[in-house]
Amino acid sequence: MKSKAVRMYGEMDLRLEEFELPEIKDDEILVKVMSDSICMSTYKLAKQGKKHKRAPQDMDIHPVIVGHECSGDIVQVGKKWQDQFKPGEKFALQPALNYQGKLDSPGYSYRYCGGAATYCIMPHEVMELGCLLKYDGDSYFKASLGEPMSCIIGGYHANYHTNKHNYDHAMGTKVGGSILIMGGCGPMGLGAVSYGLAFENKPKRIVVTDVDDAKIERAKQCITVEEAAEKGIELIYFNTAKAKDAEAELMAITDGKGYDDIFVYVPIKPVAEMGDRLLAFDGCMNFFAGPTDNQFKAEINLYNCHYTSTHIMGTTGGNTDDLVEAIDLASKGTINPAVMITHVGGINTVADATCHLPEIPGGKKLTYMQFDMPLTAIDDFEELGKTDPLFAKLDASVKAHRGLWNEEAEKILFEHFGVK
Incomplete structure (x- = not known):
């Protein structure tokens, strides 16, 4: 035929x-x-x-x-x-x-x-x-x-947190934790927000960053703060380009504790490095964005990796x-x-x-x-x-x-x- x-x-x-x-x-x-x-x-x-x-x-x-x-x-x-x-x-x-x-x-x-x-x-x-x-x-x-949603879901399931008593890994984003989705007002980021509001490992809050006002406004209309509140989750959209000190202000949202789970949705070195610095104790950062440069690199804090159990992973596909x-x-x-x-x-x-x-x-x-x-x-x-x-x-x-x-x-x- x-x-x-x-x-x-x-x-x-x-x-x-x-x-x-x-x-x-x-x-x-x-x-x-x-x-x-x-x-x-x-x-x-x-x-x-x-x-x-x-x-x-x-x-x-x-x-x-x-x-x-x-x-x-x-x-x-x-x-x-x-x-x-x-x-x-x-x-x-x-x-x-x-x-x-x-x-x-x-x-x-x-x-x-x-x-x-x-x-x-x-x-x-x-x-x-x-x-x-x-x-x-x-x-x-x-x-x-x-x-594409399965890729997002795979990322949520693949994140993990350690248990210092027996070293078992608790799979998935942290229950009752803080999630940060960096560069999250694009299509995949919004999919991640939608799934984050539905995932069984219910977070306390989801913070979504971007640098484009138009994208942020569309995101607010697509997935409203009120919709998240009805599910018992605090949803915050944050323009890092307009903040005087984006890193400090993002950290302040968590009362200085940092984020338990961070998803990096843009392959930009400073964004990935800021994500590493914003991790909480036992925080997991998922580098989700797929760079076209096979030599793409960013610096990470190995002191924190050693003493505060921060860890970095990446997922692709579901x-x-x-x-x-x-x-x-x-x-x-x-x-x-x-x-x-x-x-x-x-x-x-x-x-x-x-x-x-x-x-x-x-x-x-x-x-x-x-x-x-x-x-x-x-x-x-x-x-x-x-x-x-x-x-x-x-x-x-x-x-x-x-x-x-x-x-x-x-x-x-x-x-x-x-x-x-």
């Missing part, structure tokens, strides 16, 4: 093409992709081309389909999986396979499997590893955002359990991954948006695979709606949901473009 997909041939060489998919094998599954959010990791793949550790060396001859934050419907199931999956079921994907020690991953390595496609084929290893997950939510976009938790919480409305989304577009926008991702302001770019539509900022819906009835409807929908993308808005798009 025919599929249309964004395929990569080399460095910054992404092309939207139509081609013939082969018939599926008995151990494969054919899926219809509905939504795919664009990940910075795909930009890094595009920038590096064959140099990327997951990229096949023959991509110039056999291009790979990009995109891995996808969701859609199962269309056809090979004989091997017919007792587990049925046509018509919705799916979410965990792309971090690590199958038999290989780095191959959907969206990076496969000719016929990737999220930026109308249809694609899930290879046997995806199902063998339990990475094709059934999803029962009302919208596709929340399942697409399950993958596992299948994290993804299961992400889509379950999203489908129940316990977390709202929509706080990440600032732009919406069609399959025709993926190649250009991916190659220019760092230059496009805002958060997550959500794309839908079954139609063409310009990549449009949610903030622009109101102005566009003055002359376009579609954007007038979308504007009314997002305004009814605190300015956020939502299930109703997705259905408006599907109805407009005749997607079933």
Whole structure:
């Protein structure tokens, strides 16, 4: 059957093409992709081309389909999986396979499997590893955002605190502690705030820093201080650029004790070093941001590491359990991954948006695979709606949901473009 997909041939060489998919094998599954959010990791793949550790060396001859934050419907199931999956079921994907020690991953390595496609084929290893997950939510976009949310969830679970009596590690952020999310008003940071308000290891407070007033104001609207207070958590947004002494003022929020858990969401040396200095006794700093410089370094205080048990770690990606938790919480409305989304577009926008991702302001770019539509900022819906009835409807929908993308808005798009 025919599929249309964004395929990569080399460095910054992404092309939207139509081609013939082969018939599926008995151990494969054919899926219809509905939504795919664009990940910075795909930009890094595009920038590096064959140099990327997951990229096949023959991509110039056999291009790979990009995109891995996808969701859609199962269309056809090979004989091997017919007792587990049925046509018509919705799916979410965990792309971090690590199958038999290989780095191959959907969206990076496969000719016929990737999220930026109308249809694609899930290879046997995806199902063998339990990475094709059934999803029962009302919208596709929340399942697409399950993958980035799983990375956030993995970070929360991976943090740890020591016990000096028996040296057992208490996993997860500290119950009743103070969390600091540095550079946290971007899409992933807001996802971390949303999950922090829902995590079973309930903190006393969450402090979120940024240097951009516009991003901070949007964050305050997306996740309000009042919403956090209703959950018994103090939520503080803090502009470090406007503070006379940001470090001292952040420390004062904790009465000089420091932060039990710190997540660094921007790969900036002074930010990481300040995070290290703001750690409480037995504090854990998670360097979550992924730098492009493989020689990125920052100084840490080893005196504190020795005498006050501070420790630093890093996490990247989430596992299948994290993804299961992400889509379950999203489908129940316990977390709202929509706080990440600032732009919406069609399959025709993926190649250009991916190659220019760092230059496009805002958060997550959500794309839908079954139609063409310009990549449009949610903030622009109101102005566009003055002359376009579609954007007038979308504007009314997002305004009814605190300015956020939502299930109703997705259905408006599907109805407009005749997607079933």
